[in-house]
Amino acid sequence: MVGMPVPALWLSGLTLLVVAIAGLVLAWRLCRWLGRESRRQRQDLSEQINRLLPQTQCGQCGYSGCAPYAQALAGGDAINRCPPGGERTIQRLAELLQRPVVRLDPTHGIEQPARIAFIHEEQCIGCTKCIQACPVDAILGAPKFMHTVIARECTGCELCVEPCPVDCIDLLPMPTVGEPHWQMPERDFLSSSSSEVRLAREVGR
Ligand code: SF4
Ligand code: SF4
Ligand code: SF4
Numbered sequence: 001m002v003g004m005p006v007p008a009l010w011l012s013g014l015t016l017l018v019v020a021i022a023g024l025v026l027a028w029r030l031c032r033w034l035g036r037e038s039r040r041q042r043q044d045l046s047e048q049i050n051r052l053l054p055q056t057q058c059g060q061c062g063y064s065g066c067a068p069y070a071q072a073l074a075g076g077d078a079i080n081r082c083p084p085g086g087e088r089t090i091q092r093l094a095e096l097l098q099r100p101v102v103r104l105d106p107t108h109g110i111e112q113p114a115r116i117a118f119i120h121e122e123q124c125i126g127c128t129k130c131i132q133a134c135p136v137d138a139i140l141g142a143p144k145f146m147h148t149v150i151a152r153e154c155t156g157c158e159l160c161v162e163p164c165p166v167d168c169i170d171l172l173p174m175p176t177v178g179e180p181h182w183q184m185p186e187r188d189f190l191s192s193s194s195s196e197v198r199l200a201r202e203v204g205r
Contacts, residue, residue: 046074052092054084057135058157060109065135073097080104086111114174115156121146123168130160130169
């Protein structure tokens with residue numbers, strides 16, 4: 001550079017500056033792309049995981065439903081926190097996530113045979129608290145009218161039992177034919193808003 005004319009020095013300085021800025025822009029774009037790709041892969045994985053979960057939305061895993069637990073699993077959370085899924089779900093999760101099979105963590109509950117809620121309708125005071133608690137919109141009723149459980153939609157999550165002020169809801173063993181375990185519901189149960197929609201509709205009558 002010694003002995004270079006001043007305009008040439010300016011030019012080479014400017015070139016270096018442009019190259020440095022272009023490099024920074026490229027690096028920034030690469031980081032953004034990598035971040036997006038990593039989020040997309042994690043989202044894909046969490047959807048695959050969610051398809052393996054029972055969709056009872058009971059919250060025993062410590063999350064507000066199956067989808068949040070699936071997201072946590074994609075991020076590395078333990079695979080043994082879902083009592084309704086039990087050992088079978090643990091095995092499927094272990095296979096998908098290539099992790100060792102472990103026993104169900106008893107602090108989250110125990111695996112039980114499939115059950116279904118039953119409302120003793122003659123005792124029901126129509127307070128609607130069970131409808132508000134049901135995550136899968138499996139209870140039919142209106143304010144001040146008797147409520148009943150839609151058997152084919154009940155997942156046996158128990159969430160309606162505790163809110164009932166007259167203790168008229170029992171969980172009964174579900175009569176099963178063939179495979180004695182939960183099956184993936186056909187409806188999209190991933191949204192908890194359905195019960196709110198039903199309640200709003202009932203209240204509006
Ligand atoms: S079924 Fe219950 S415990 Fe299992 S993932 Fe869904 S919300 Fe969690
Ligand atoms: S009716 Fe009760 S036990 Fe059945 S899914 Fe709804 S809240 Fe769970
Ligand atoms: S919470 Fe109990 S009393 Fe209230 S509507 Fe439901 S079943 Fe009836």
